[in-house]
Amino acid sequence: MDDGGSRIRRRVSVRKRNRFSTESVLAAPTAAELKPGDEKEEEEMVAGSRRRKTVDVQPVENIDSEEDMFGDYDSFAENSFLAQVDDLEQKYMQIPEQEEHATDHAPEDLCSESIKHSILSSNTVGDFTGVKTEEHTKNQSGHEDVATEPEADLLYDVPSSQMLFFEHLHSSSNNLGDPSLKERDRGSSSHKTVNEELPVSSIEEPQQIDDSSSKVRTSSDGNRRQSLKDHLKSAMAGNARAHTSVFSRTKQLKETLLSEEINVAKKTIASSSDDLGPFYSLPSKVRDLYAQFRGIEKLYEWQHTCLTLKSVQERKNLIYSLPTSGGKTLVAEILMLQELLCRRKDALMILPYVAIVQEKIAGLSSFGIELGFFVEEYAGSKGKFPPIKRREKKSLYIATIEKGHSLVNSLIETGRIGGLGLVVVDELHMIGEGSRGATLEMTLAKILYTSKTTQIVGMSATLNNVEDLQAFLRAEYYSSWFRPVELKEYLKINDTIYEVDSKAENGMTFSRLLNYKYSDTLKKLDPDHLVALVTEVIPNHSCLVFCPTKKNCENVAEMICKILSKEYLKHREKEKHELLKNLKAISGGSVCPVLKHTIPFGVAYHHSGLTNDERKLLEEAHSAGVLCLLTCTSTLAAGVNLPAQRVILRAPYVAKEFLKRNQYKQMIGRAGRAGIDSVGESILIFQEKDKQQVLELISRPLENCYSRLVQEFTKGIQTLFLSLIGLKIATTLGDIYHFMSGTFFGVQQKILLKEKSLWEITVESLRYLTEKGLLQKDTVLTEKGLLQKDTVQGSEEEFQYSFRITKLGRASFKGTIDLAYCDILYRDLKKGLEGLVLESLLHLIYLTTPYDMASRCDPDWMVYFRQFSQLSPAEQNVATLVGVSENFIGKKASGQAIKKKVDKTIVNRLYLSFVLYTLLKETSVWRVSEKFNMPRGHIQNLLSGAAAFSSCVLHFCEELEEFWVYRALLVELTKKLTYCVKAELIPLMEVAGVLEGRAKQLYNAGYKSLAHLANADPEVLIRTIDHLSRRQAKQIVSSAKMLLHEKAEALQEEVEELLRLPSDFPSITASSIEKA
Secondary structure: OOOOOOOOOOOEEEOOOOOOOHHHOOOOOOHHHOOHHHHHHHHHHHHHHOOOOOOOOOOOOOOOOHHHHHOOHHHHHHOOHHHHHHHHHHHHHOOOHHHHHHHHHHHHHHHHHHHHHHHHHOEOOOOOOOEEEOOOOEOOOOOEOOOOOOOOOOOOOOOHHHHHHHHHHHHHHHHHOOHHHHHHHHHOOOOOOHHHHOOHHHHHOOOOOOHHHHHOOOHHHHHHHHHHHHHHHHHHHHHHHOOOOOOOHHHHHHHHHHHHHHHHHHHHHHHOOOOOOOEOOEOHHHHHHHHHHOOOOOOOHHHHHHHOOHHHHOOOEEEEEOOOOOOHHHHHHHHHHHHHHHOOOEEEEEEOOHHHHHHHHHHHHHHHHHHOOEEEEEOOOOOOOOOOOOOOOOEEEEEEHHHHHHHHHHHHHOOOHHHEEEEEEEOHHHHHOHHHHHHHHHHHHHHHHHOOOOEEEEEEOOOOOHHHHHHHHOEEEEEOOOOOOEEEEEEEEOOEEEEEOOOOOOOEEEEEEOOOOOOHHHHHHOOOOHHHHHOOOOOOOOEEEEOOOHHHHHHHHHHHHHHOOHHHHHOOHHHHHHHHHHHHHHOOOOOOHHHHHHHHHOEEEEOOOOOHHHHHHHHHHHHHOOOOEEEEOOHHHHOOOOOEOEEEEOOOEEOOEEOOHHHHHHHHOOEOOOOOOOEEEEEEEOOHHHHHHHHHHHHOOOOOOOOOOOOOOOOOHHHHHHHHHHOOOOOEHHHHHHHHHOOHHHHOHHHHOOOOOHHHHHHHHHHHHHHOOOEEEOOOOOHHHHHOOOOOOOOHHHHOOEEEEOHHHHHHHHOOOOOOOHHHHHHHHHHHHHOOOOOOOHHHHHHOOOHHHHHOOOOOHHHHHHHHHOOOHHHHHHHHHHOOOHHHHHHHHHOOOOOOOOOHHHHHHHHHHHHHHHHHHHOOHHHHHHHHOOOHHHHHHHHHHHHHHHHHHHHHHHOOHHHHHHHHHHHHHHHHHHHOOOHHHHHHHOOOOOOHHHHHHHHHOOOOOHHHHHOOOHHHHHHHOOOOOHHHHHHHHHHHHHHHHHHHHHHHHHHHHHHOOOOOOOOHHHHHHHHO
8 A cells, every 4th residue: 555554455255135236335445546635534434434343453433423424525525435426427428329238237337437446445245145255465564454254244334324325226226227137136146256246347457536637527517416416415314314224144144045045946946856955945944934933843754745746846736635634734835935935926825714814814924024925815805906916025815715716806807817826725625515615616717727827736634526626627636644643533322432443344343331420410411421521631631522503512511511520610710710801801891601601610612603702712712721621513623723632523413414424524633633642532422313324424435526616506607607708718608618618517517417418508697697787799699599509519600609798797796796686786776876875874884784694684573673763864764765664663573464565685684784883883792792682693794794795895886987986985884894893993903813802902002003013022912911822922913014014015016106107108209100
């Protein structure tokens, strides 16, 4: 170095990092480039803005304040960083126009022109994947360059206050840059030094920057420099004032490793190599997260085999089947993570129930936060159509069957179905169950028809006719009988217990006799010896008792508690007291009398008559061991995962129907908790009269599942045809028939069709839709001409008959309205416009009360009349408008005969509207339950059904211009019905797993917004909120963070969309052509 003073030079090489480009960070000039008088000033600036480790040099105090950073304005503006940028900009502006093609590399050229040889001594900060220290070199004064160790701060060369500015600079330059260059930079994994990245010419021909030249400028140059200078100063000052994150070296290194492993995994998957990478083609961080969040250290052997199947590696469609609790979901999750992280495509997971969707959202949100993808809920009234198109992060959509169908429709309509890389279907056997099965079949058939790149994976514990499903999905099949806990099946008749044994002559062998001592009184109370069976297990282990009906669940729970000794009251007494206290708090001071009696014994019932809050609390208490016995209906077996050591089936019936093999396998599959029990036990209790049927039940194969597409006429084949034409997937008769041949129904048509051919059913369905005003024929169809043709004889001309959807048809399919009610809904909405009563919500609520629930309603006429008489004049006007008079209700209540015919659906629908209206006013399910003499669980089901239907009606109205007035009104009503709480609790209830009771607890503890929850410490939550486990606290925080990130990303997308140049923006060339 020259005599002006010694200076320390150091050279540090790092890999690139995605935050901003290497060229964005400019180093301070070396002493050779500075005048002696400027060196002290420059040293102070370097010391104040960069944290350096030096040898034999006194450290300089680090000053970050705005006054000190910009106090010496002349020095800041003229002789340092900004002056060089000005000179650089001037030179760049003078580049000849013929070199404009090089502008894609402008940021790189700018950097190489400005720093010359001086940058060789600076630290390069870029997209890094590791840190490598170069050799030390000695300067002329004998000082050694200081090398940064890998543990040192990787970002010491850039003040944290400048980080936001450089990110902005990088993103701006990337907008102008060559996309291929960006891709090269992003994918680079080589260790480049500054010398390697600079053009050779800039190293070989260094130029001195003449400071005096910066003073000889034109007026315009001065203004331009001043503008740039002000911009940089303003940005730096703003960022210095802003709160900036503290960059953790450990976190940066972890992110680096994750990024590198994902890149390796991408290459591995692309090359179809047998090398599966750290964790099945995923980064080792995924393995660590499973150990951290789930306690999973190692996969089962069958899971490893399934994931390494050749068909899975080749991304063929897959169906796999294992017993309940075998670990099926983990395989699906790993496949989804491969799709999201390595193939960079979205994934969809379809689950049967809302509760399971919310449970899965809570469980996977923490993975999304750590690995950088979104987890989006599509259940009930939640979900955006079409989904937000993300810039970089991919989305995992978790949906119910109905919402999954709507989501796929919206992706097909917007041409984005190719971006959906994987669809996972849990409980695939449900394809054969009612209207939900028909909806699931439609969803999968559309994906198969419209996207050749989307992989479908289906799983189930109860599949039999797999060959038909394989043919439909064009899938490979994998099965195993693995269970993590051995299951022993028993049968009990009278006081004798038999073990199920397939090798025995009649399928069972004697096991033991029950030796529990019963008095005559106890025998009358408990003829099936239930108490004897449960007391062998509880209270130290858990037990489930499946009952045929909801009422039987409550009766059995009470009966068991009458017989149990007082010793059971002492087991975890304090926690049971807390549980009762929480149940009382979430119910506004009310507790079910049955639960109040049974919970102290560790016993509770579980069925759809409970509110969501109550169910959640009881499930959590059972999982924690506070409750040792649940009496439940069969819905628990198909719902949330609540395993127990022993499962008892109270009778071989579900309601009045004899148990099916599929149901039996699902129930007994809950026996045995992995990692806790060594053996799981199931005991089926039956009477002598049912012996033959029970023996057949335990020995026969699982039931076959058959397509419901035609049986569910309006919710099945007609809805399918309407959406096919609406989405323009198939618009001609030939195309529609061809599509039907590829459905599950098409595969099974020889079994299912006895009287009519597939061609005849197709034609009849299209004719029905046309007559209903949902479709229009482009060519006149003659009934005779079509029905004479069969699948083989249909002529080319008839195959070309085409259809187009009407406005009403489009509104029906967009709103997913049951076609049995679409014309009635249209008529009701049209009539409502004639005199819409907006003084209260009653009229709007009536219009959004589900038709199918009204048909199953049985009003209490005295309650109906009492509520009717309490209506205000405006509310009574609503009843008059829909056609229900007080006189009619009065006669019904008094039991008088009524001669005038009244539409029963309208009367029932108005009654349910009263229930919903009262609920929205009072928000207490308990009070409304007492007022209308209805089970509180039924009221809550009505509320969630109304919320979902309100969302459907909203989409219906959006497609019909005449119903514009309903749009804004229904948006707010849908939100009210979805949450049915005070407005301040709604932001908290948006978080998966947070119901009304939990939301109240959080709000009272000071967590009043989504941001509060997202920034909460789980450990503090545990101490603050009663009855909240560590796992639940972590899931709530993760879900809140995920939701907050989603909203922030959506806003960012909206901003960028607004600022983006429209693709159809008129160009100069186009304008000149028009003029010519």
